[in-house]
Amino acid sequence: MADKEATVYIVDVARSMGSTAMAAPSRTSNGQCSRKTATVGVVALRSDDTSNELQEDSNFSNISVLANLGQVLMPDIRRFRDLIKPSQTNRGDAISSIVVAIQMISKYCKKLKYKREIVLVTNGNGLMPTDGIDEIKSKLQDDGIKLTILGADFDDADYGVKEEDKDPRKAENELVLRDLAEGSPNGAYGTLEQAVAELEIPRIKVTKSMPSYKGFLQLGDASKYETAFRIPVERYFRTYVAKPPSASSFVLRSGAAPGQEEGDLAQSQVPGEGNTLTSVRTSRTYQITDESALGGKVDVERDDLAKGYEYGRTAVHISQEDENVTTLETFAGLELIGFIINDQTLEANLPVQYSRYLHMSNTNFIIPQKANDKAALALSSFIRALHELDYYAVARLVTKETRPPMIVLLAPCIEKEDDEVYESLIEVQLPFAEDVRSYRFPPLDKVVTVSGKIVTEHRNLPSDSLQEAMSNYVDSMELDLKDDDNNPIDGLPIEESYSPLLHRLESAVRWRAVHPNDPVLEPAERLTRFAHPDEDIVKKSQSYLDALKSAADVKKVPPKTKGRKRQRETEKPLSGLDVDALLNLEPKRARISPENAVPEFKQMLSRAESVETIHDAVKQMAVIIEAQVKHSLGDANYERVVESLGTMREELVDYEEPALYNDLVRQLKEKILNEELGGDRLELWWLVRKSKLGLIDQNVSERSEVSEEEAKEVSLNPIWSVAKNS
Known part of the structure; x- marks a missing residue:
């Protein structure tokens, strides 16, 4: 608090x-x-x-x-x-x-x-x-x-x-x-x-930490063995992620005057200030297929639904009575289960060592119980023993009863500040065996052929000159800054490296709250100073960068030529034979199969002899996409729909027919908003926006009649659009 x-x-x-x-x-x-x-x-x-x-x-x-x-x-x-x-x-x-x-x-x-x-x-x-x-x-x-x-x-x-x-x-x-x-x-x-x-200068919020665990650090079962020991301890956050303020969804209250301010969030919270806004409430309905019902579906209550777990592509039902059996019964406690050596002690010949990449959480402090001198003395002895032997302790932690257990690492920490000495255990979560993923990657300094031959000189391997040029460039970018008296200074002080996301959002909210009609100011220089390297260092390293480009043979890739497929001639085989004629193919009568839609769509466009064929291919794909959405169980077919839209967008840009794609996207969005494709499919439109598959504007294709502003407007969040239009 x-x-x-x-x-x-x-x-x-x-x-x-x-x-x-x-x-x-x-x-x-x-x-x-x-x-x-x-x-x-x-x-x-x-x-x-x-x-x-x-x-x-x-x-x-x-x-x-x-x-x-x-x-x-x-x-x-x-x-x-x-x-x-x-x-x-x-x-x-x-x-x-x-x-x-x-x-x-x-x-x-x-x-x-x-x-x-x-x-x-x-x-x-x-x-x-x-x-x-x-x-x-x-x-x-x-x-x-x-x-x-x-x-x-x-x-x-x-x-x-x-x-x-x-x-x-x-x-x-x-x-x-x-x-x-x-x-x-x-x-x-x-x-x-x-x-x-x-x-x-961003203001750093200082929060008062509350204990996340109060209990005993114990070795052995004190109820059975006299040699077991228990130390009363408390657990506090040492590091924690600072998160920016979250946004809330609000809509204009029905009956409010159109000229009333929509952005004034506080007015919706203060009585007597003109409550023009109201919060957005979510309502969910669940349906099952029933051929005897009107429309082929019937609504069901949430309480009538059963919980299922995925096993492959099958939903496995487990009743609540059986699920209670699977819940592990645990009790709060911090129990020592072993000790491991620090990985910095190279002379140690032990089978188990610790590496920092095993961290799985933020760190916490373990300190003795407050106002308990006996606990402070006991924990101090334990911390000193770990520090002198250069060992870490491994413990099983359960913060509260019935909580899942965690395996944690306890490292000794002894800090001196002025004349005071602070002792504690730094705790961090360790992975279980199932959490560890071992991936094998090919070596970077050699190439192993199929026959097992080792090749050290290859086009995919850096040469000695390239490695030397890269090493020199990296060394030239060192932050070895100096002041006017030629004394070294810290080019990246950690106390001045503020979070741009957190403080930029807070400053924007603070400015807009006081100036509701003015544009948000540019971010402060203190937030952007580390977004770009120091100009002096960039100038000093420019010669090394040029040498690196020369050694790596870096060349500028020409921009991809768009919209030229209709002018290209069909590639002919070396034999000169007309394969389509030999196979007696009739592209005019081609039909796209829903099971193999993307490849057949590309084949149909490649054989198109007229614009009508392209129009026909797009119409068939539109029918297939709508069917996939309508019959999708949840989001099962969403990835296929996104893949199809991406292929159509790319191909129609190359064939200079952006209007066909834009009409398709507009119709798809309208049907999604009107829930004409099997109910609520707003998540699909979010995936379309995330994949940047909206309208083709004039920046992408010169033949498009859609401006960049219109493309952004159509791609807006449909939930926002529906709320605004209502």
Whole structure:
């Protein structure tokens, strides 16, 4: 469970601020996490009116609380954009606004455990009384409130910003604010320019790990043997895949006005905000063939269905009573079953060693039970023994009762940080015997002929000159970067290699939430810096790349010539005989068999003497494809349909007849959407889109009348199209 947070943003809206930092609250990620425990409050400093709990005191005038502490949703962020605008006054006290924020946090959090923070965005102008500064710093320390101050044109020596001809009053105010920020716990002070520049740095979400196993690490059965031992331990994630936020499907609620915004997801979740969207619900029906029923099929309930397992092409039914017998009865536990040597110890003469490619999962920590000194001492002894002998332990792990057992590897881990020593076992899942697949590949340095002869010089083997050229090119691409003082630097720091998928999607969602009608910005440079090699390294290695191309005899392959089959002459055999005439073939009367459709379709096109023959072949294939879809048991015939469509697309492009294929695809999609081919076949259209077998546009064939935009529109997700049209 994540820690509770309470953050108050104070935004200076004075006339002198202009448009500076007006979107500061919208740039935070508090609204995107959607946690109810991440609360946010917003205060406007030097506003036209006054609205706060301390407004009876004249020192707190021109301070307005725009939002008390609470969860921030998308409508709130958009409301802040409308409210946070330059006012018509420069009156107001930044120190007093901090007092108001402290009052808001104290009232909301009380004595509960919260991460408390105040963020002040101002230009530092105006009167700023220093009375009571020491009391404010003491209150910040006592309540554990972090104060972050971001100033427009503030001097910051660390960032290299200094304003020339600064107003003396502003310079004095900056010193007061810096002293106040540094007097708070982990306080921060800096120029707004640095804060805006750091917006491109992805924010790494720190999650609080929960134990995935609490039990005993044991050797032997303690209930039977006195020599057995048990150590209370806990298991936590050490590495875990960070996944981007998932999308949800929504449609326009029936009865909503056409002009209402469709992309506003939050409006469908907040009462009173105009619920224009509704979630998509899936409904499934099951049918069986019944010749006596209307339409030849009858609906059945899901409870009447039986579960079957595939055995070859046969469905084998196992009743629930019999299936319970096959369930392995297990009990939670971590039992040691053996020890193996580390594969780095080459002098060891043991039959079993370990290799890193056997990893099957993310890694976990095994640590002693919290607040148990006896368990910590016992596990420390076990870890030290494994470390000194360079051994790994193999154990059987069952995290919860009736869960399938896993075979795991336990490796000792001893890390030193400052004066502290951290000991633990790193656990990773190992494969069972059935999980190991042994594949044999031909050697890369020799060719073995059918007769068993070994050939070391062959056209498929690299020559010595090619290997040397490749080796030199690889060496030239080493990330041996150096700074101005010729000192080596890390060209790929792991702490700066952010996930482009995760952070790009998060930044796009955050931008679109605040700017619903603006295009999404380009990805930040920090996300794309590792997508391309360093320019200096590319220039340095260019000569080695040219040498590699020369040694490998690399030549540019000419583009494939399309749409010329009708102009080609039929290839004649060396004998000069007309094979079709000898076999008495009549291509005009040819029929395509459903059992051998693809080869016979190609043969029919190769013998076509007129366009009518091509049209006839396409019509026959259309009938065959529709029959395959209609009589397919589930997705049994989907691969055959995709293969047929791929062959037709390629052949009709070469024969310069894209219109025939496009008409076929349009008809097929329409029948799939209308469920005229044996029920719900939307999965088939998804496979067609995935295989890129949509319409032939003008980029593929010059004779096509379909534009690229029209081809993309037809290939859109049919579920989306149906929902939109409805």
